[in-house]
Amino acid sequence: MPKKVIMKGNEAVALAMRQINPNVVAAYPITPQTEIVQIFSSFVSDELVDTEFVTVESEHSAMSASIGASAAGARAMTATSANGLAFMWEVIYIAASLRLPIVMAVVNRALSGPINIHCDHSDSMGARDSGWIQIYSENAQEAYDNMIQGIRIAEHEDLKLPVMVTMDGFIISHAMENLMVLEDDKVEDFIGEYKPQYPLLDIENPVTYGPLDLYDFYFEHKRQQAEAMRIAGRIIKNVADDYEKLSGRSYGLVEPYYLEDAKVALVVLGSTAGTAKACVDELRLEGKKVGLLKIRVFRPFPYDEIIEALKGLKVVAIMDRSDSFSSFGGPVFNEVRSAILSLERPPITLSYIYGLGGRDVNLKDILGLYHDLEEIVFSGEPGEVLRYLGVRES
């Protein structure tokens, strides 16, 4: 029987890793991910897993060793946050380009500088074009579920792409939550045995990984990588269907919430979706036509689902927990806005940058935001497109 437990996000992710029992974990501690590494270390010490745990001297080496392990033919996992992910930058691109199905938990934290340890999405958003599948989690339950699904997605024979599962630092990683966890053997059956293609350790069939790839082939290889990402959405949905049969919990690329008849909506990723859902519930009781679109999978970018979900709306606020410093809104805003431009009557879109460096966003903030959107519907005046929520401007 599945079990109801009370644990923090970090504990839930570490638990998923124990149940996955990967061959190799190479990881380096960084706040707020540290607990995952610590808890997993005790699993290794207590022989609850059979994993080779590589206590690397940096995140760069964590990803480099994960690449070596995965190319060797092992199931490899790691976890990091913020500057740790930034330090991996060079090699996360290589992991994706070598088509290595590494699964990495990213506990979202603001990038330095100035140094800050709290949540925003500047770390994983910066890695959005690295070729990794990115799955954002709303709470610890989703982080746990996404880690397990991540293995099946990454290792799918048509993909062989690395997967980043994110959860908001402290807000999810350090908050106690009720969640349902699966039995160990159910997880083992669900993920199955890893069958590597062209492992380095197949000495009889030597292969060369990471050759110099010049103008005569590089482009074709990049095109193949893009194609794998293009079909990844379908595979992520198939894996979610299988996972629903096992867990009873359903997942899509996006999660529409009261959008059918909504006039205004937010588009949001991560834990803020939970806060926004509570606001929608409250406003719906007042008869307000408000809704929410949570993006679960940001890479591949689910543009079809987003277009479908947002059609017919009047005003949409697109929430970014990171700034791109392009002076034209954050990454979520730009991509969502670009996707829905193909609608015959696209909704008015506003960019809201919020919550940087762990700045709290609460029910009152979101309720105020919905109120502002309704005002726009009423007045027909969109006003400033580019907005900041919860920042002191003077």
Add this chain to the structure above:
Amino acid sequence: MASLKELAGGTPNLLTGGHRLCAGCGAPIIVRQVLAVAGRDVVISCATGCLEVATSIYPYTSWAVPFIHNAFENAAATISGVESAYKVLRRRGKLSKDIKFITFGGDGGTYDIGLQSLSGAMERGHRMLYVCYDNGAYMNTGIQRSSATPRGANTTTSPVGKGLKAGKPQYRKDLTGIMAAHDIPYVAQVSPYNWRDLTKKVEKALSVDGPSFINALSPCPRGWITNTPDTIELTRVAVDTCFWPLYEVEDGRWKVNYKPKEKRPLIDWLKMQGRFKHLFNPENQGIIEELQADVNRRWEKLLNKAGESV
């Protein structure tokens, strides 16, 4: 131990011909000597550099053994991941073969940008051999100085000019010493002219239960401005002048493997190379003496560590 005949081609060539390394390059000579000992049951990782770009141009590869290139600074971390995978897959009964793990990196990927990755892998105790082919500069990007470049060398980032009359101002980093300070089971310095010494050391390095490091002198005719047929001779003179002593550190015990009967003056080695040409100009008087004094000091220090008299 491999015989000279085997080294010359009696064993299957695991780094095949057709690669694009320059004539006279020391790297493929070193790799072939290492692989002649290691045999087929190896996995190679390689740092970005001349050896990597010239031996694995897609869709071709010169490597008849499993090979991975990841990036410039992480060849040691990469092979540590491969070795960890091997350990766990063996433990789980998925593999039975005895496989060796070898990394090749130039001095750029080893002394400089890759030092942290190398140090970490050595400290963690992976069963791996790291071989540095030290050609004394960033040759792949066009002869820029590294921390392995000898003092006085003319490189493209220590170019001899009006203000920099004597080339690179700094002495070399003692990387072999730094690796010995990691207290790993086996560290050695080799020179390809002495294939018997080199192959014996590779054999030792691959037999220890833990990490090992070998530093190999690797002439670069383009960077050193030398004649291609002189490559092997250059590696001999470097040893005979004690610029590049042959020694090993086995479980903490230092041993000098070759003491020249008559130590040749450093000038014999310098004058073979265009990169030191300016040192013979009148304005650089005294520099060669200083370089000689440094070689003497390091040689005496080494003899001391090995418990030998000068």
